Amino acid sequence: MKILIPFLTVIALILLVAAGVKAAGLELLFGVLIPYAAVAVFAVGIVLRVVKWARSPVPFRIPTTCGQQKSLPWIRQNKIENPSSTLGVIARMALEVLFFRSLFRNVKTELRNDGDRLAYGSDKWLWLAGLAFHWSFLIILVRHFRFFAAHVPFPVRMIEGLDSFLQIGAPLLYLTDLIILGAVTYLFLRRVALPMVRYISLPADYFPLFLILGIAGTGVLMRYFTKVDVTGVKQLAMGLVSFTPVVPEGIGTLFYVHLFLVSVLFAYFPFSKLVHMAGVFLSPTRNMVNNSRMVRHVNPWNYPVTVHTYEEYEDDFREKMKMAGIPVEKE
């Protein structure tokens, strides 16, 4: 059920848009109105989400330290894994966000010899698949900017060139298209096949995988197999970004399926776990400097508390203290 519900939901979404475009002629709805709405929901939703996070203060400085602290000058500090400066934090965050540093650390724990020996082995598959997926997603996203600009910007052309450097087929094969399909498939299979991961997975973990598989799949179909009318697509895209929407004839249902699934992804984003994209930057265990003993961190809601004072303590124990030869304030 955990897998079936999200799978059927994505199928239903595809059928909905196909029927809407083919049978009811709702190109304007799926080609213009829904994409606009989705982008609006995405933008407003993400902003609200980040504002919500930001409004909760960070009362304590709680970095998780993963290396040697700065202490004595002759002990070599790990300036990135245990940063004591903003620069160190920037490096730590950059490694985390761009290269998934923490996932790279992953080890697999195994119990061997009938419980006699715990063994730890490097396990980098999740790291590799995660990195492959996120980076190819980003590159594909950037490549799509060619649809939104009259003259394709140089960086986009450069990325396209690199992505198709194998020079296979016509149109040229983009490596990232293969990689994203492979990586998402791996991430799905892993969720199903590894008992621990399967156990913790929710429908909300499968849904985005199916959705992205649908998006990448329809994209690949359009580019390499059905050869979508690229001019029409660009016309529609340019219309959208210039706020003079047009709905060209004959782009084909497949395109609307693709666009609708992208719209769903955008609209779904702020309400789902996908907000980790923004959240990782606000994670106090990663984005803080480990200098708690050097610079006082202020908690905005710090309030006075009742304590058992020394005077009360001495009142409780004065005679015993005197007998033990401990100095007291009041004789």
Added chain:
Amino acid sequence: MAKFTAKPNELSKINLTPRRKEWMDTPVEIREHMYCHPAKIKDLQTVDFSHAREWKPADEDWKLPQNWEQIVLDGMQALLKKYRSFQVFMDICVRCGACADKCHFFIGTGDPKNMPVLRAELLRSVYRGNFTLAGKILKKINGARTLTPEVIKEWWYYFYQCTECRRCSVFCPYGIDQAEITMMGRELTNLLGLQIGWIAGPVAACYMKGNHLGLEPHTITSSVELFVDDIESITGIRVEPTFNRKGAEILFVTPSGDLFANPGTYTAMGYLMLFHELGLDYTWSTYASEGGNFGFFTTNEMAKRLNAKIYAEAKRLGVKWILGGECGHMWRVLHQYMDTWNGPADFLEVPRSPLTGTVFDNAKATRMVHIAEFTADLIRNGKLQLDPGRNDHLKVTFHDSCNTSRGMGMLEEPRYIIRNVCNHFYEMPEDTIREKTFCCGSGTGLNASENMELRMRGGFPRANAVKYVREKYGVNMLANICAIDRATLSASMDYWNPGVQVCGAHELVANALVMKGEKERTQDIRLEPLPGEEETENV
């Protein structure tokens, strides 16, 4: 309650593959030997905790307060607004599973709800159902569930099966820290009066008497007096510690556990000998006689209330700076919380070692130095005369405490000390030390006796790594810098690796320390014959 009798080879048959049944449909089973007794009413009342009552974890009815649901939801709302960590960690987990097999309690029990991600989902599911739109509409499809008394039982059972060690946080791609989530969970259980005795007792004792063990001032001095006698019989030197002395340069604060039971007492003797040899102008305090902070395992407010004594006492005595002993969670609190709670410590001076002149810039605001930093600096500057041969009967390995490694980053200082005072030092496997170190299995106030199965299971990964170096190098001494470790690892070694002993780093220092005017030593700090002295004893 029947005695815990399971043998190690039975306990280590662990199946890490979860059952097929969905976790939300698996009711919590409160198992004997896995949980601690509830708090005593009087202990909760001493510190004004609410809803103190008689209740039993094994009972069906936990006598929750009438409006328990409202209390919990209001409590969650308040915590979400106070802690960005909580709010963000509730929202961004993708359940990738990287943390799953990193938790010592999961490895040791195979209970899927001990996977950090799932332990967090216990709370997150209620968060979704009550605080998110998608959860309110989609309910279970979106991983949301209703708050029931069963959920509260599950929270209590599993949030007291987490030692806030932060190992999961090292591996999480977003740094999600189960320690934070457990702290929030415990704040919530505390609102319902569901505290455990092993935490509430020390908290009340610390509040009234200054330390977890409830040692009264005269008991502290007489305990130390016994150490002084032992030191004299070992070295021929009578050290003269002072208590609550105004005008001392340094206030020394250490966990009270080291004054109470072996092998912590040997570490305390090490401090006394070191400070005497240095001629340090320092004082102990009977009022601030606790470095640790069991309040930290209840609520943030309680932790602050207990911690306040350290600065208050430093101010009253007019010392220049504070030196802290070997302890784990104590240093998480001192390093990451104390100054924020009870600072600024502007009445103190930036710590400067009177022996070496080293200024501890890394503690220039908090003005409290860890003794491992202090001693490492002494050794580096040649201020100590050391004879590491006196530790030649020991093959030593070092256990990094969770909090000093992942909540501070003190990795090299203790190693530097140990390498200088011992000739035989061996590291455990790389994935089990430093930032990847395993918890002793009994931190955060879980070092009771009635939950011994939980403790031994949680201690299994650490013990198994010790077993490796014991078999490979003949390691017979597990050194550490934590008072709780000294107590809990002793039990864990007796169970998993009989024959391996446990000590603090400063016990090893004390053995090696050549003191001015000492007699020829024939015994180590444990009053056992030194290497080469065994035969003379027999004559």
